[in-house]
Amino acid sequence: MSLLFYSVIAVIFAFTNQAQEASRIHRDAIVVDGHNDLLMSVMDGENIERRRDTGHSDLVRLREGGVDVQVFSIWVPPAVKHARGYTGYADEEIDSLDTIISRNRYRVEKVTNIVELRECLKQGKLACLYGLEGGHPIGKRLENLYHFFKRGVRYIGLTWNNSTSWATSARDEAAGKKGGLTPFGRKIVHAMDSLGILIDISHLGPTAVRDVLAETRNPVIASHSSCDYLAHHYRNLTDDQLRAIAGNGGVVMINFYPRFIDSSVTKTEMRKLKRYAGEWKTIAKKYANNPDRLVKERKKFLATRYPQVHATLRRVVDHIDHVVLVAGIDHVGIGSDFDGISVAPLGLEDVTHLPELTAELLRRGYSETNIKKILGGNFIRVFSRVCVN
Template identity: 40%
Template sequence: MNRSGLKTIGLLWLLLGSLSAMAQREARIHDKAILVDGHNDVTSASIVQGRDITEPQPDRHTDLIRWKKGGLDVQFFSIFTGPVAHNPKGVYADANDQIDSLEALIRRHPQQMMLAQSYRDIQKGIKQKKLVGLIGVEGGHMIEHDLGKLEALQKRGMRYLTLTWNNSHSWATSAMDETLHADTLTHKGLTDFGRSVVKKLNELGVLVDLSHTGEQTFYDAIATSTRPVILSHSSVYALCPVFRNVKDEQIKAVAKNGGVICINFYSGFISKKFDDRLTALNTAAEQRFTDSVFKSTGDAQQARKQWQAYQKQEMEKVRPSLSDVVDHIDYIVKMVGDDYVGIGADFDGIGSVPVGLEDVSAYPHITAELVKRGYTKKSIRKILGGNVLRVVKASF
């Protein structure tokens, strides 16, 4: 081999060594950080069905094995039911049923998981290398307009209450309704009772979660709260202008409040191109497609299968990337600093995830991208969990 060939091989070895050193540095940063995820729907998606998530769940985003692989330390478990109850006793009963299921799972695996009632509990669980669970109730309708039920949920471990889901209710209006169904609303924002809910949450040390809330509800709540707020799973409107994302003035208001915005991974909240394509592939488009296939085949089942394959192929073309998610983190950091952004993936509650963030084992990819963009270890630790823990500590 000539000198030129040897030089090329030497350069390749240097490059590989450099890449290996970078990967090791990324792994060290990730391992030393306390990783907190603000929102996961595995409770309603799997646990209430009797699934043991300490075992592999290949058809879901979440199980304990992949959580450990992803380096997760603290998870807010979403307690969620829509406006129509599963339990005939109502949505408050639904919330209690889900907490029952979550507690039963953790009782079966006390060496691997725990529920935290205090900041000290969180620290203890992290030290014991357990997955620390916190309860977030997603939707103020689940207190059924009753502060007594709010207090009861707090005693059961509720650590945040999302004031609305997509549905508005008697004391708060949602982002979906304020944006898309404003003409149907009987009021906008928080009522007097809604303000009393926020004050009671502050009093009890329960975080006020403003994901899903309409702008008027958001500003009413942030003006009422005396403690930092959380947006447990929301992204940036300027990068993806959809009703669920937060606008620049809202980002600034959260920073002024000392709160934190946890970035949602849903493809349609990260990429407007994805959202637009999904909107275009609506019921009318499906009907046209299946009618055309049926005319040529006479087979309705085959027409439906072809539509599903076509839809999947089309959406895959516009699925955003890991880098697109970190753009949302970048945007907030550049606007208000690195103290006000975190992670709220919404795994098992979303139908599409970005390329590179396929499940809960993929969190290290976020760290790698942040390192690539020049973020310091200190900033990365804040973003991965430190900011959420700061807000948690300030509340309970």
């Protein structure tokens, strides 16, 4: 037997060992995903209780991916037509998730504080948290904030891409809108602090982020944001912001959206958009009066026309590395944005691939303790500090 033979066997053994170690760590860890848009599919009438052959997740695949805590995003399309406006639509989304949970109590549970969360995990169920993406359902009435607290909402992203009347979004600030938080916006921040609702700064413009950090007493989260240093985009966080969030004790949960993690994807997408410009124009014209449908058609268009435009799992982990480098190991987490993004990275095609992210962290030399912080420990630290009731 040659030395080469023994070397090959040793490499295979080490590789298998590492893979087993990664899946053990993933199983043992509390895996938290800070942002999932499955409720959009629910509002379209899809059944997420069964395994779907579309999208990135459902109740079955979340378990297969080893997710222990999932924050479900309650997002209201900007052009929503509902008898009670944004508030009514958000209520409907909450109703839908409440109903799904009540039908599946043997495997999922709604949790609103750290005690409930720990109890739920002890029972081996998926802990479901409710997060409002965009403060529009609050409107200008503080009573709506109390209403959504009572309904179980435990984080609120103050804006989506569109600003509220009291906080400016990243997209609007990038387009030149001045703002930050108005006096009412500050009031909302104080009330969220008192109630114990996490402030989510994803989607906020830099001035608004600065104002929030100056105003809040609590650590904040960025539920689904990546690093501007690695992929320049108004939705991503600059190194200064990463440091400021670390100073506040908060956590930045990395978004998987290819455009947010790899700038070359945007360039390729733009090139291809040009090639298919005619087809896209026809679709855009057809649904010009129906913005909600247009968003969906654009997603479908991008998914079918550009399936080959992907970033990779390794690129996602580059963003985790970057936050660790700039802000420290205690300030990073995962906020996939699954089922809200049109394309997922190669290697992270859906939520069942999450254990591969753990394997990549292990390959890069992270210790078990630090991997567990990234996978969910950091979020749990912030959650247990803010959401005690």
